[in-house]
Amino acid sequence: MSVFKDAGHLFRFAGLFVLAFLIFLVVRHYVVPKSFGQYGHYRGAAMGEIAAHPVKFSGHDACEACHSDVAEKKNAGKHAHVNCEACHGALARRLPAPAEPAPDMLQKLVALAIPRPVADPPVVRHADDPSSVVPERPDTAVLCARCHAASAAKPKGFPQVVIAEHSNGLPCETCHQPHSPAIDAGGAK
Amino acid sequence: MKFNRRQMLILLPAAAVAWKSVLAGTPEDSPNYRMSDHWWGMLIDVTKCIGCGNCVRACATENDVPDGHFRTWVERYHVTDEDMTEPQVISPNGGKDGFPMAQEDDKKYFFVPKMCNQCADSPCTQVCPVGATFVAPDGVVLVDQKYCLGCAYCVQACPYGCRYIHPQKDVADKCTLCYHRITQGLTTACCETCPTGARQLVDLKNPKDPIHEFLKTHNVQVLKPQMATGAKAFYNGLDGSVR
Amino acid sequence: MNGVEGFMYPNEVGLQWSVLIVLYPFITGLVAGAFILASLERVFRVEAVKPTYRLALLTALSFLLVAPLPLQLHLGHPERSPEMYFTPHSTSAMAMFGYVYLWYLMAVLVLEIWLDYRRDIVMLYQSSKGLLRLVYGIMTLGSTNISERALAIDDKVGWIVTLIGIPSAFMLHGYVGFIFGSIKANPWWSSPLMPVVFIFSAMVSGIAGVMLLYMAATRLRGQKIDVHCVDTIAMYLFYIFIIDFSLEMLDLIHRIYEADESFRSLNFLVHTQLYIPHIVIQICLGTLTPIILLGITQVVKLNEIVRKRMYVVAGCLTLVGIFAMRWNVVIGGQLFSKSFLGYTTYKMTLVTREGLLVAVFLTLLPLVFLWVFVKLLPPWPEKAAEAAAAGD
Structure with a gap:
């Protein structure tokens, strides 16, 4: 038995390891979120939390x-x-x-x-209280130009105009009604 | 259904995973939403993009994206016929404020909207050391911001530059494909506000989704197919010079 | 924005991994290298390097204790880092870190040092008083058995631990290389050679580091440097350095010859922003010069003083070169866009959490630890003899 006795200090060291491991297992049990591993290696509850983000563009x-x-x-x-x-x-x-x-x-x-x-x-x-958020009434000079200002980078078939030459400085809505922009469709005011 | 080889290559990683490897989902918090019924992706039609920047602005508003970081952005390419490996690309403030006017010249111009490709074999979720980012059962790549360490390994691993570390929250942040919207039956903020329909939210598990017909009849590509990420952002009319 | 040239994806402009992440592989490299040097004596019975055996182990321990600090400081949420232990993600190279680190720290280094020092610890425990006695008392774990049989068992177990320790040291550092080498999105990192290069450069830096520490410490203690020992270390340094350099050149030549889609971008970087740190500091100053210096000492018969001076110069340059290598990997890998169309710049801050001051502090901290360990557990053979005499 003397081998056992002379290696006693090694068992003490090993004992520390086992103790640390047991503590780890106990702590792990309490610390890991309950929904972890529900669907895969992640917190299942996370999806619900992400889905709870408030919608801003109402559609x-x-x-x-x-x-x-x-x-x-x-x-x-x-x-x-x-x-x-x-x-x-x-x-x-x-x-x-x-x-x-x-x-x-x-x-x-x-x-x-x-x-x-x-x-x-x-x-x-806005849907809950129309006065809380009032939709923009955009400046057509900015808004229309964003899409329709001519640029060689835009698809060729897309209607675009050189703003400076197009309207002589008149605002777009003088001729085009934004909700129905074609002039022949009765868009002019 | 007949696919040519090219389409097969694009479809295999995403669609195959979609149909086969998704486990049966469990009904979760949102009442009429079953994760197992969906496999989300995005169709981006490069030929329709006019570079207005609506998507970038809408995304920032909808998702509280911090300034200087982007969940989606738009690039403008300018490519010569001599060397398509060295395109001139700009994306001023991610295209949020639109683009400077482009003068007609002998080169080719076009816009490319970019966003998270919602990869089925995503390199970013692969490297996360703790399981704080994952491909949800409905195919959306999400970040659990209560669990993320902020080590930024996923940012390094994304080949498309779609992730960033949120400057205030100190965790990884990225496109959630407007998870809070699509689980309620709405489309994403970028799709909602795109004036030309250059973006289309697609559900590959929905047999009635027009994406199936579209993929069958168009030459569709994903970004960096050599990375084999199983990207589910399908690009129509994508030029070979796009990185 | 700050120094962008060409086109970067808009989220790429700021660097994610700072100088602290440069420090991390540098420090673990020193750990792994110091341990390999120690194992030369223990496992491969290279008696000449015996004077450095214990010093190498203590050096490894001091640096290993500091190794996780730069990582912790870099994390956005350091308080969440225990998640790495609780829910390690099996597909992540980084998730392994916690376990490899603990394994290496506790099961290899601490155990080996404890076994090797047990006799000294018990004797110091018996001869010291007060607080120090308590410290040594805890270190004995309450066992004062230093019978011949017990020590023989310690020696045997220690040998096995060292044997396990060598692959562990390789793993500790090889996996750091794998963290970078496995990122397919980044062509500057993505290479199966990366872990191998990291291991060999780790050995080089660790061996050079222990050699310098040994020479400095012996000098400070007013003792005579064992020239035969230093000669042997320098020889090993020389040969391992040649392997390391060959691997790095293989990687470089391979990249140049293959010239894949990323080549134009990386080539530009190496000729501009990375020219000084990569070509000048890492390759010329930090690799070729020490190899030539060490090569001369191997070929030409020089007198002792000249040899020692050459070793010191070569050792210092080696450390500079290896640090530059870490820098070029970590920082260099983030300077170009993954679109290969543009470049950004890295500006080190001074007093932020990931700034220069913290980096300098973390570099010096292991030396403080080492000083404490050396005081507590003298690694010098004659001190050990004294302690033995005092205890008897």
Whole structure:
């Protein structure tokens, strides 16, 4: 038995390993999120969290539910495939982030080691309260030019004009009604 | 269904994985959405893109994308017929503010919208050390921002430059294919606001999706096919000079 | 934006991995190299390098303790790093880090040092007082058995541990190479040679590092440097360096000859931004010069003083060269666009979390650790004899 006795210190070392491993297993049991491994090697609950992100572009169906008159007009014209929010912008938006006091030295040091999670401010929606978010009435000089200003890089079949030569400085909506831009379609005001 | 060899090469990684290897999903939080019923992708028609930048702006608004980083962006190519391996490419502020006017010359111009390719064999999820990024059962590559270490290994591994480290959250961030929208039956913010229909959200598991007919009748390519990432962003009319 | 030339994908402009990630492979390289040197004596019975055996082990331990710090500091969420242990992702090269590191630290280095020092620890425990006695007491794990049989068992087990340690050291550093070499998106990194080059450059840097530390420490202690020992180390350094250089050149020539789609871009980089760090510092100054210097000492009969000086110069240049190699891999691999159409620049910051000051601090920290270890567990043979005498 003396071999066993003379190797006793090695068993102590091994014992430490086993102990550390057991502690690891216990900690692991408590620390790993419950939904981890539900679908694969990741937290199954993550998908639900990502899907909970607030929608800002409500989609044209939401607009058309109330503004069917505009939709009808638009869908009969050349801009039938241009959705409302492509020009008017998102019908929901985030409130501005609340101002935070400047961090002091200690907070800065702590933040270096443990970054704080950044919470996003809440979202308000036009559909819930039409006055909370008012859709843009875009400046046609900017808006129309964005798509229709002539450029050699645009597909050849796409209607485009050299802005400076096209309208003598008149605003686009003088002749073209954006919801139904073709002049012969009665677009002029 | 008949495919030529080229189409097969494009379709094999994505579609094959779509039909065969997706496990039966479980109904999850969102009431009418079953992950196992979908296999999402994107169709990008280069021939329709006018470089207006609507998609870039809409994406930034919809997803609170920090300035200077992009979940989607638009590039403008300018290619000579002599050397198509050295195109001149610009993407000022990701195309968010549009592009400068291009003068007609003897070279070829076109726009290429870029975004996460939602790869089925994604190199970015492969390298994540902790399982903080993954291909969801419906084919969308997502980041679990509560689990991500911020090691940036996935950013290095993406061949397309689609990932970045969020400057405030210090975690990896990328296109979620507007996961919060598509699980509610909406389309993505970029598709919603694209005025020319250059982008189309596609569901490869939906037999009625027009993508099947489209892929059958068009010459479609994915970006960097040599990377074998199983990309599911299908490009119609893609020029060989595009990287 | 900051120094972009040509076209970068817009998310690529800022570098993801900073100087700290340069430091990490440099430090683990020193660990692996120092351990290989120690195993020369233990496993391959190269008696001449015996004076450096314990010093090499302590050096390896000091650097290994610092190795994860640059990684931690670089993480966006360092507090989440235990996830690597709890849910390691089997397909990720990086996920292995935690386990390889712990295995190497505890099952190889600490165990080997403990076994080798056990006799000294017990004697120091018996001869010291106060707090120091407590420290040594903990190190004995409550066993003061240093009978001849016990020590014989220690020696045998220690030999086995070293034997396991060699592949472990290869794994520790080879896998660092694999982290880079397995990224197919990055042609500057993606190469099956990467892990092999990393292992050989690790051996080179570790051997050079221990050689310099041995010479400096002996000098500081006012002792005579064992020239035969240094000669032997220099010889090994020379031969391993030649293998390392051949591998790196093979990689370079292969790239030039194949000239694939990335070549134009990488070639431009090597001729511009990377010219100084790659061609001048890494290849000419940090590789060719030390190889020539060491080669001269192998071929020409020189007197002791000249030889020692040449070793010191060669050793220092080697460390500079290997650091430059890490720099060129990590930073160089992020300077070009994955579209191969443009380049960005890296500007090191000074006092940020990933800045120059932190990097300098982390480089010096292992030396502080080493100093503490040397005080606690003197690696010098004559000190060991003294301790033995005091204990008897």
